[in-house]
Amino acid sequence: MNCLSNDTNPRNTHAERKKRSTQHVGIAALLLMLGAHAAARAEVGDLLVTINHPHGQIARSDFGATLAATGPFIVVGAPQDEADPDRPGSLAGDGAVWVFDALGNRVSLIRAPRDITEDFGRSLAVLDGGLVLVGAPESDAGNRGASGEAYIIDPQSGAVPTIVPNPEPNFLADFGRAVAQVGGPGSASLAVSAPRGNCSGGPGDIGAVHSFVDGASSRICSPPPAGNADRFGSSIVGLGNSKIAIRVSVPRRVLIYDNLNGAGTPLELRNPDPANDASFGTALADFEGNLLTSGRIGNEGKVFLIDSNTGNIIQTYESPLPGARFFGGPIVVDGRRILIGDPVARNDDGEFAGAVYVFDAESAQLLLTIPSPTPDTEVSFGKAVAVSGTDYVISESGPPGNTSTGVIYIFEGFTDDCNNNGVPDDDDIANGTSTDCDDNGIPDECQADADGDGVPDVCDVCPDGDDNVDSDGDAVPDDCDICLGADDNLDADGDEIPDGCDICPGFDDALDSDLDGVPDGCDICLGADDNVDGDGDGVPDGCDICLAGDDNLDADLDGNPDACDLCPGADDNEDFDNDGVPDGCDICLGFDDNVDSDNDGVPDGCDICPGGNDANDADGDGVPDVCDVCPGSDDGADADADGAPDGCDRCPGFDDAIDSDNDGTPDGCDRCPGNDDNVDADQDGIPNGCDRCPGFDDALDADADDVPDGCDQCPNTQPGIPVDEVGCPLIVKNGDLNCDGAIGFEDIDPFVLALVDPARYAELFPGCPIEAADCNSDGRVSVGDIGCFVDLVIGE
Numbered sequence: 001m002n003c004l005s006n007d008t009n010p011r012n013t014h015a016e017r018k019k020r021s022t023q024h025v026g027i028a029a030l031l032l033m034l035g036a037h038a039a040a041r042a043e044v045g046d047l048l049v050t051i052n053h054p055h056g057q058i059a060r061s062d063f064g065a066t067l068a069a070t071g072p073f074i075v076v077g078a079p080q081d082e083a084d085p086d087r088p089g090s091l092a093g094d095g096a097v098w099v100f101d102a103l104g105n106r107v108s109l110i111r112a113p114r115d116i117t118e119d120f121g122r123s124l125a126v127l128d129g130g131l132v133l134v135g136a137p138e139s140d141a142g143n144r145g146a147s148g149e150a151y152i153i154d155p156q157s158g159a160v161p162t163i164v165p166n167p168e169p170n171f172l173a174d175f176g177r178a179v180a181q182v183g184g185p186g187s188a189s190l191a192v193s194a195p196r197g198n199c200s201g202g203p204g205d206i207g208a209v210h211s212f213v214d215g216a217s218s219r220i221c222s223p224p225p226a227g228n229a230d231r232f233g234s235s236i237v238g239l240g241n242s243k244i245a246i247r248v249s250v251p252r253r254v255l256i257y258d259n260l261n262g263a264g265t266p267l268e269l270r271n272p273d274p275a276n277d278a279s280f281g282t283a284l285a286d287f288e289g290n291l292l293t294s295g296r297i298g299n300e301g302k303v304f305l306i307d308s309n310t311g312n313i314i315q316t317y318e319s320p321l322p323g324a325r326f327f328g329g330p331i332v333v334d335g336r337r338i339l340i341g342d343p344v345a346r347n348d349d350g351e352f353a354g355a356v357y358v359f360d361a362e363s364a365q366l367l368l369t370i371p372s373p374t375p376d377t378e379v380s381f382g383k384a385v386a387v388s389g390t391d392y393v394i395s396e397s398g399p400p401g402n403t404s405t406g407v408i409y410i411f412e413g414f415t416d417d418c419n420n421n422g423v424p425d426d427d428d429i430a431n432g433t434s435t436d437c438d439d440n441g442i443p444d445e446c447q448a449d450a451d452g453d454g455v456p457d458v459c460d461v462c463p464d465g466d467d468n469v470d471s472d473g474d475a476v477p478d479d480c481d482i483c484l485g486a487d488d489n490l491d492a493d494g495d496e497i498p499d500g501c502d503i504c505p506g507f508d509d510a511l512d513s514d515l516d517g518v519p520d521g522c523d524i525c526l527g528a529d530d531n532v533d534g535d536g537d538g539v540p541d542g543c544d545i546c547l548a549g550d551d552n553l554d555a556d557l558d559g560n561p562d563a564c565d566l567c568p569g570a571d572d573n574e575d576f577d578n579d580g581v582p583d584g585c586d587i588c589l590g591f592d593d594n595v596d597s598d599n600d601g602v603p604d605g606c607d608i609c610p611g612g613n614d615a616n617d618a619d620g621d622g623v624p625d626v627c628d629v630c631p632g633s634d635d636g637a638d639a640d641a642d643g644a645p646d647g648c649d650r651c652p653g654f655d656d657a658i659d660s661d662n663d664g665t666p667d668g669c670d671r672c673p674g675n676d677d678n679v680d681a682d683q684d685g686i687p688n689g690c691d692r693c694p695g696f697d698d699a700l701d702a703d704a705d706d707v708p709d710g711c712d713q714c715p716n717t718q719p720g721i722p723v724d725e726v727g728c729p730l731i732v733k734n735g736d737l738n739c740d741g742a743i744g745f746e747d748i749d750p751f752v753l754a755l756v757d758p759a760r761y762a763e764l765f766p767g768c769p770i771e772a773a774d775c776n777s778d779g780r781v782s783v784g785d786i787g788c789f790v791d792l793v794i795g796e
Contacts, residue, residue, distance in 0.1 A: 044414055045368055048391065049104040051408035055082065063098070063406030064395025068124040068132055069388035073107060073155040074100045075132050076395070076408055077121030077384075095120030097134055099155040102388060102410065108158030112136060112151065120151070125179040127152070128188050134161065135176030135192065148175030150192045164192065167210055167217050173197040175210070182211065182238030182260060189213045189260055191244060193233025207232025209246055211260040220262035222248065223255070235281055239308050240289030247281035254281040254293060256308050267311050272304070273297040285331040287361060290314060292338065294328025301327030303340050305361070317359050320366055321345055327357075330385045335441050336361045337414065339392065341382030347375040354381030356394050358414070370411055372396060379407075390415045390426070418446030474498075621645075703727070722767035734775045735792035737761075739768035743792050751789055754781055 066077035081096035119138035147169035151161035166175035175194035199221035222232035231249030271277035319327035372381030381396035428434035434443030437459035447456035465479020486500020495508035507521020528542020549563020570584020591605020612626025633647020642655035654668020675689020696710020712727035737750035775788035
């Protein structure tokens, strides 16, 4: 149940209506016993009971400022009620809550449990279990003036109320100005507004709405940009199972939040006529999860039914009187009917007496007008409204002046009998004469049944089939059975496909992004058709690694099926040089195997003989023929490491590449360095540049004096005798130690060698007599020869 300010009991559940119907049957019996109302509740709109303040005419008690109905009880708020005579020190204006039965008998009087409370009963809301939440916004709780408090009361017992303290008791917070229950049965939260609260240090008077669940509290603050006197929460109401609508006075608008934590951006509603938004949101009520609220267009008060998800206006309710500016004061829901008050509506005598109007919720047709029973005075009839069973409870403030205590009236409301059996629909349902599958208080037989299966459309499980035929017993008619033969209610993965017909258990069958009939959760090849498998290996073509063979056969476990394995026995995924050839089969690791300029089967990066066929190697030395340095011999055998294989080495032991005179003969084997070894005019094997006897064979030297016979002028010289360049015995001169026929500085080193190492001298200067060093002619070579040797050299 939801209730706020002077909006009470906007919606009746089926269970509550059955309970109240039963109670009214008992009340009617009691009336018959008393001889009153013999034809009980015969006419809709009849005045049944008048309830005055039990203490008489109390000035300014505000008796009936708020109303609520729960079970058999009518709860009346009197926030300015007199002092409590049983509590010394209590003051007038502390307030009280009175509880009556349907006959107007007093059941209990409930007052706040402490003296600091004022304005007790300013707001009421019915809670689960028949309890009532009461606001006291003027309470001085926490020694802060008008900080405010709320209380939970038990109407029947009248026990001491439970205090709901203000979590942020700042001065003039007005906590309790509006109260509501938010959420369905079993998950309900209490909501209490503080429209002048500071919301933990924010600007003054911005307002907050506090919620309470199992002892824990949270809040929603006025959204930014928040300013002083926003009056956030001047009216509140719960919508459906989770939403809450909150009125903001500055500027006037209503914000709808999806939950009580205030997360997300609220839906903001404004008066359809921005120039006349003064009354917008003053009254709020819930109708099947959508918002009923008052507003004004021009000079006419209106009530709007607004979609709480979109903000679109679903229906508009209008006063039958022109110029009804205050039409839409209280708004209360009675099943499919809307009760709307106008406390200053003119009566037939022109007095501003007030009236309450009853509309059909769907069509906005005016069904009933209830005027004030005291039409000759201005009494503000319709100040608060509540629905108690089939009764309408309406308050008026009473005539102006000292007698403005207030009066409560109970009128006969609508008692539906759609099947015309003389028994009210509620009683039919309560007695089991009729069923009510949707708990809307309307017997099933009175609702539309398009397929004629005896189940109303609103509860029809299978709108186009017979709900009574269910061959597999799963409570889903055959005509709408998703999985005929199995239980449609068993759906472990929650994809709305029963387990018995679930294509992909554990996943949502409805998600099939590639539209191949296989849900994504079980799709072998997401993005391609799982049904196309050309090689029949169980892997759809769109994801087939090897279209030519079975993807499941992979002997080397490299992820590449055998039929498409590039390198069987090795891992196809290891390709160090990224040439597309796995390392295990790479011909030329580190280079691209696909580049083979000479097409010899050897990639360029490893080609021994680019331009030739590496496979042709006649001498078997590993060097292809086209690039063989020494055909017929092993190119790898190169003892002197000069790059010329031994089989083709021109100068073994020396570097064939060193040829200083460029005659084609390496220096190590050059017979005539500095000259062309290939020029030998006399064909004696001695190149011309080094030929000692041109025209003759230098190898012929009969007397072995190193002068060829063709140029030897003394051909019979005795062996060992030094000779000159023509082969004749050399005349030795003292001091000519190098035997060049002259004496000079060139003889110094040989002279010294003859003195210190005669054997070495003989080795280096063969044929030169050492006696040439005996310059003093004493018959021996000694240091005594130095002086005269020097004289010979310098020419003295």
